[in-house]
Amino acid sequence: MNWMTLLLFLPACFALNMAPGPNNLLSMSNAKRYGVRVACFAGIGRIVAFIGMIVLAATGLATVLYTSEKLFLVIKVAGGLYLLWLAFQLWVADPADSDEGAPGDMSLFGLARQEFLLAAGNPKAILIFTAFLPQFVDPAGHVGFQFLVLGALFLLLEWVAIAGYAYFGSALRHWFSRPSMRRLFNRICSGLLGSAGVGLLLARSD
Known part of the structure; x- marks a missing residue:
C-alpha cells in the first residue's frame, strides 16, 4: 500500500462514511433530542460494531458470513426488523415532549446499544468491509498491517460523520421547536428508517 492508494482510499471512504444511512x-435524531455530546458518545456503539467487522474482514471471516445464505438471512431479518421497530418508536413519539427533559428518557448506554445493534444488523456494512477495504490492500505486502491502517482511517472518518450529522441534528432543534414540526421531523426520520428496514428485508445475498 502506497501514498497513491491512500489518496484514492480517503475520498471514497469519506463518501461512504457521509452517506445518509440508518446510523447517521x-x-x-439523537442530537436533536439529547444534544451533540450525547449523540457523539452514543456513536461509540457504532464504532465497536465496525471494529468487529474490520477484524472479521481482516481474518477472512466476513466473506464467509456474506456468502453464507443462512447467516445472511439471519442478519438481514434481524437488522430489518430492528429498523422497523425504531421507525415505529419515532412514528408514535409524543411531539409535545420537551427536548430539555429528553436525556432522562434513555441512558447513554441504551443509545450506544441502539447504534451498535443498528450497525451490526446491517449486512450492507459487512459487504463494505468485505468488498471495499480489500480493494486497497496489496496482497504482496503485510495484509494485517494494511487492514489496520485502512480500518483506523475508516473509523476516524466515521467519527467525523457522526459529529457532522450530530451537529446538523442539533441545528434542527431550533427549526423544529414547535410540536407540529417535531412530529414532521420524527415522521420523516421514521419513514426513512422504515424504508431502510424494508430494503434490508428485501435485500438479496447475491
Whole structure:
C-alpha cells in the first residue's frame, strides 16, 4: 500500500462514511433530542460494531458470513426488523415532549446499544468491509498491517460523520421547536428508517 492508494482510499471512504444511512440518521435524531455530546458518545456503539467487522474482514471471516445464505438471512431479518421497530418508536413519539427533559428518557448506554445493534444488523456494512477495504490492500505486502491502517482511517472518518450529522441534528432543534414540526421531523426520520428496514428485508445475498 502506497501514498497513491491512500489518496484514492480517503475520498471514497469519506463518501461512504457521509452517506445518509440508518446510523447517521440515528445520530442526527439523537442530537436533536439529547444534544451533540450525547449523540457523539452514543456513536461509540457504532464504532465497536465496525471494529468487529474490520477484524472479521481482516481474518477472512466476513466473506464467509456474506456468502453464507443462512447467516445472511439471519442478519438481514434481524437488522430489518430492528429498523422497523425504531421507525415505529419515532412514528408514535409524543411531539409535545420537551427536548430539555429528553436525556432522562434513555441512558447513554441504551443509545450506544441502539447504534451498535443498528450497525451490526446491517449486512450492507459487512459487504463494505468485505468488498471495499480489500480493494486497497496489496496482497504482496503485510495484509494485517494494511487492514489496520485502512480500518483506523475508516473509523476516524466515521467519527467525523457522526459529529457532522450530530451537529446538523442539533441545528434542527431550533427549526423544529414547535410540536407540529417535531412530529414532521420524527415522521420523516421514521419513514426513512422504515424504508431502510424494508430494503434490508428485501435485500438479496447475491
